[in-house]
Amino acid sequence: MSATETLIAAAEAHSAHNYHPLPVVVATAEGAWMTDVEGRRYLDLLAGYSALNFGHGNRRLVEAARAQLERVTLTSRAFYHDRFAAFCQELAELCGMEMVLPMNTGAEAVETAVKTARKWGYRVKGVPWEMAKIVVAADNFHGRTTTVISFSTDREARADFGPYTPGFEIVPYGDVAAMRSAVTENTVAVLLEPIQGEAGVVVPPEGYLPAVRELTREREVLFVADEIQSGLGRTGRTFACEHEGVVPDMYVLGKALGGGIVPVSAVVADAEVLGVFRPGEHGSTFGGNPLACAVALEVLAMLRTGEFQERSAELGAFLHGELAGLKESGQVTQVRGRGLWAGLDIAPSLGTGREVAERLLERGVLVKDTHGSTIRVAPPLVISRKDLEWGLEQLRTVLGA
Known part of the structure; x- marks a missing residue:
């Protein structure tokens, strides 16, 4: 052999x-x-x-990682470290938002976005307890955790993994009328990929994303853009949403943020949204660790040049x-x-x-x-x-x- x-x-x-x-x-x-x-x-x-x-x-990313490896790689969030503030500030500025919640994998970031939207719905919007709904698109791919597959339409991803997490409404991708019908007074968020990657790099009809943005503003619903695959330069813009002049309420980022060296993901939003968290309500031992922040900071520096x-x-x-x-x-x-x-x-x-x-x-x-x-x-x-x-x-x- x-x-x-x-x-x-x-x-x-x-x-x-x-x-x-x-x-x-x-x-x-x-x-x-x-x-x-x-x-x-x-x-x-x-x-x-x-x-x-x-x-x-x-080379830039490898050198950033190597330099950090010789200093400190992990503190846990029990302590601050000297790369954390810069990472959060610079990523927030790149997104034009105020706060960052760092995680590791894309699926973790999506789970974090779901939890954020629900907590915002209860604490800010005033949705009755355990009534929060999130609208998603058919043929989506947001990860493979138990909650995420609960709103997948991929049979292979779902089969034999039930019972499934409730609280999601699935509508056809690109269908504004279906989206409008699905959004109710208990809807806290619309979660979409601006381009569906796993589905086959599906670009929505022109005007779809702006229409969703208008609808979510009109109904007091968060627009959450999963830019894990489409973001950070892949489509010719920093974010795929930019092609139609759309700014969501929340970005979900990952993959390229770690430069192919370490897993780095994050949820980015304004303080009104991410400010709902209090200590102990969500976390990750490795999320926002010094090595991840050092690499991601170099990624952000590279993206800033355009x-x-x-x-x-x-x-x-x-x-x-x-x-x-x-x-x-x-x-x-x-x-x-x-x-x-x-x-x-x-x-x-x-x-x-x-x-x-x-x-x-x-x-x-x-x-x-x-x-x-x-x-x-x-x-x-x-x-x-x-x-x-x-x-x-x-x-x-x-x-x-």
Whole structure:
């Protein structure tokens, strides 16, 4: 057996089968490229589901982490540490808001947003106890905790994990009329992805987000934007909501905030919203730890220049122009997305999304399928145009375009 086969066999024997990885074992990575244990190189067009917006082994982020590793990595929130205030202040300023509640994973941040919205509903809006409702969109992906799957429409995510958490209303994504009908006097929040990532990089109809923003203001409801995948430069703006001039009441952030080095997530809102918490009501041992704050502070410094947002917009325009050609040729039935983020529905005659991903793997390109026929393209924002062109050339070859 090869080293790859041996390591995959060991992983399959001793780890739970909650993922179905492509048959590649990565050993090292730099920028937009990964190298496996056999020495083969692969162009990464997934970027850790946007956790690696700034590329593998980004020197600025690695140096920030290394410097902090030699100082202090964890205090717990039982004490202050010297990176915490700067992280909270700078992230709040980036979002144009007042307060930050740091966590670790995206799912934790979504759970935190749910708790925040409910507590705000009872303490500020005056919703009767245990009557708070949150409206969400069908085909959403906000994580896989028990509460989050309770408002998922993905059968695989929900099956065999009940009983489910009540308090959620699911409406079709992009349907303003359905949203308006679902919002009642007991609704405390509308929770949406401004672009649905796991669903296949689904962009809502133009005007949808502004209409939701107007509705939530009109009904005294919090608009919560899950920008865990779409935020921090991925779509060509700092936040995907910006494409339609929308500012939510609450951002839910994660993935790229940790630079692909440590898990960092956060809920960001004004004091009227996050100010409802009192000591002991919510927390995390690792949330806002010194190492996480040091890395995230460097991420924020990189985002403040605007260069990564501009790069995503420019290369994204090229990417979508090239992908439009695949649709015209019939190899792809639909192309969706913004910036350096795209979902492609593969023509059924050419195979499933998984089969296309496996064929791309053989040609040195890594992507990931979703929902049977769709593959997602989301390279690190540091990718060169030359490398992106090469990756697209491999895609055209695999599809026979």
